Every structure is written in structure tokens, then in C-alpha cells.
Amino acid sequence: MNTPHTSIDAARLSFLLNELRLPAIKTLWPRFAETADKEGWPAARFLAAIAEHELAERDRRRIERHLAEGKLLPGKTLETFAFDAVPMISKAQVMALAAADAWLEKGANLLLFGPPGGGKSHLASAIGLALIENGHRVLFTRTTDLVQKLQAARRDLALEAAINRLDRFDLLILDDLAYVTKDQAETSVLFELISARYERRSLLITANQPFGEWGKVFPDPAMTLAAVDRLVHHAIIFEMNVESYRRRHALERKRGPGRPASQATPANLAEAELAE
Known part of the structure; x- marks a missing residue:
């Protein structure tokens, strides 16, 4: 007692x-x-x-x-990512990027290109999750959402402060870059963000369109060239040119149980989509 x-x-x-x-x-x-x-x-x-x-x-x-x-996508982890469906992506390289921070210390970028439904957002969020678990700060955001916030900050004469606040994140994930409206005001704040983080803080960008199509994102050719130059100077680029997960799953549902698997073709993909 x-x-x-x-x-x-x-x-x-x-x-x-x-x-x-x-x-x-x-x-x-x-x-x-x-x-x-x-x-x-x-x-x-x-x-x-x-x-x-x-x-x-x-x-x-x-x-x-x-x-x-971090606002990561729920349930998207490296364990649940189908690496076998994206054979051009090295699982070992992705795991190394998720486990090490040398590229973050250098302010290097990671760029994921590929058609819709190919797993870009899943992989980006999964890498972000692994980095958070390893002690880093990450923010996942749709590019359009962030651009709108930065535009509002510019109207309030607070754009520089808003961009500076993003410095607390070791990695900023901009999902679906190609969906930014081709508007000078929107793309200029996006360009300022890219320029501000250049060689200081890392970006992970997912995009459906290759660099050659980025004129649809940045209407000014000089701005397009400058943005691409800053992003690729210190960058790791993954090309994920694979069949859409969503299309493949639609085909599997239409095929039904007991039928043999088949390679997707433009014809049967279109048939599955029309049947949805």
C-alpha cells in the first residue's frame, strides 16, 4: 500500500x-x-x-x-499495387524510392505517365504512404484542386505565402496534371509552384499525356518548355502504358466465370465499354 x-x-x-x-x-x-x-x-x-x-x-x-x-487515397498501398500488370515498372526500384530519401534531399521529381486507369494514382499514393511511414511529410492533391486554391491565394495577394506553406511537405503529389484547364491564370500559378520547388522540394506528378501534349496544359509554348525543363532536370520517369485496370475488370465481368482469359483488343474493349 x-x-x-x-x-x-x-x-x-x-x-x-x-x-x-x-x-x-x-x-x-x-x-x-x-x-x-x-x-x-x-x-x-x-x-x-x-x-x-x-x-x-x-x-x-x-x-x-x-x-x-497527407490526404492520401484510402487503401492504396504498395502491397496492393499489381506490379505484374505493369511490367515496365521495376518493383525493386519503386521499393527503393519508397524506402530511401536521397532523392527527396536533392529535390528530385518522380513523373508517372500513362493512360487513364493504368494505376498511376494508386502507385503515387502508395509511394506517399510508404514515405510517411518512413518519417516524411507528403501531400496528395488533385492538381485542379490545388491550382484553384493557389488562384484564390493570388487574388488575396497571398500566393507566395501559400506556396511557401507547401514547403513543409517533402513530397507534393499532383494527380492528373493534364486535367488543368488551359487558362493562363490557372497555368501560371502552377508554373510558379513548379519553379518555387525546383531543386528544393520534390514533386510527384501523374499525367495522362506525354510532354509532347503539354501544350494543352500550358498555353504559352515558352512556359511549357520552362516547366518541362524544371521537372525533368532531376527526375525519375515511369511510363505506364498499360491497359486500363477498369477496362480489364469490365472485360472480366462480361466474360463471366468459367470462360478462358483472353488478351484485350480494341474491339473487345469497345464491346465491354458499350455494354457497361
Whole structure:
């Protein structure tokens, strides 16, 4: 049974741990202290044990915060990505990019090109998730949504501040770049974002159209050339020219059980789409 002196010490210790912002140690120390007393732990072992739990809890809370702010696509992980359906993508290379941060430190970019439904958004979000789990800050956003926010900031004479706030993210994922409206005001804020992060902070961009079609995104040819130049200067480019997952799944549903698998062709793809 605790003596009054012990109770006072516990209350004082709880206060001190609050002041030091050590919530995990505040919660765990009585249990660890009891174990240490029973097993005769040296003081150093007791201190190391509770310190390790505090650090682990801080890591967990940080990852939770970063996941909440990252706005990644739900359920999109590297484990659920069908690498076998995208044979031109090296799984080993993707895993290395997700696990290492050398390319982020250099402000390098990752560009994913391919037709709709080929898994670009899934892969981009999955890489973002792995990086968050490894301690980095990532934001996933549709390009059009971010552009609209930056336009609003420009109208409020706060564009520079808005772009600077994005610096806290080690990686900014711009999904569906090609869907930006070909409007000078919209594309100019996008260009300013690309220029501001150049060689400082990394971008991951998904796009349905190759660089040769980016005149549809940036109406000014000089701006198109300058944007592409900045993006590719330090970039890893993945070409994901594969059959759409959605089309393939539509074909499988139409084929039904027990029928042999077949290679998709333009004819049967069109037939499946018309039947949807």
C-alpha cells in the first residue's frame, strides 16, 4: 500500500512529466517501475526502457498526424499495387524510392505517365504512404484542386505565402496534371509552384499525356518548355502504358466465370465499354 510520501512523489512526478511533455512515460512509468523493483533492474535499464517507449509513441503520433494531413487515397498501398500488370515498372526500384530519401534531399521529381486507369494514382499514393511511414511529410492533391486554391491565394495577394506553406511537405503529389484547364491564370500559378520547388522540394506528378501534349496544359509554348525543363532536370520517369485496370475488370465481368482469359483488343474493349 502506498504511503502518503509515495503518493506525493507520484503526484509530483506526474506534474513534472506533464511539464516536460512526456505523456507516454507519464502513463507507463508505474508499470515499468513495478517490474523494475521486482526484477532488480539497474536505474539505467529502467530509464532506457521508458525512454524507448516515449520515442515509439511520438513516432506513432507523428505518423498519424502526417497521414491525416497527407490526404492520401484510402487503401492504396504498395502491397496492393499489381506490379505484374505493369511490367515496365521495376518493383525493386519503386521499393527503393519508397524506402530511401536521397532523392527527396536533392529535390528530385518522380513523373508517372500513362493512360487513364493504368494505376498511376494508386502507385503515387502508395509511394506517399510508404514515405510517411518512413518519417516524411507528403501531400496528395488533385492538381485542379490545388491550382484553384493557389488562384484564390493570388487574388488575396497571398500566393507566395501559400506556396511557401507547401514547403513543409517533402513530397507534393499532383494527380492528373493534364486535367488543368488551359487558362493562363490557372497555368501560371502552377508554373510558379513548379519553379518555387525546383531543386528544393520534390514533386510527384501523374499525367495522362506525354510532354509532347503539354501544350494543352500550358498555353504559352515558352512556359511549357520552362516547366518541362524544371521537372525533368532531376527526375525519375515511369511510363505506364498499360491497359486500363477498369477496362480489364469490365472485360472480366462480361466474360463471366468459367470462360478462358483472353488478351484485350480494341474491339473487345469497345464491346465491354458499350455494354457497361
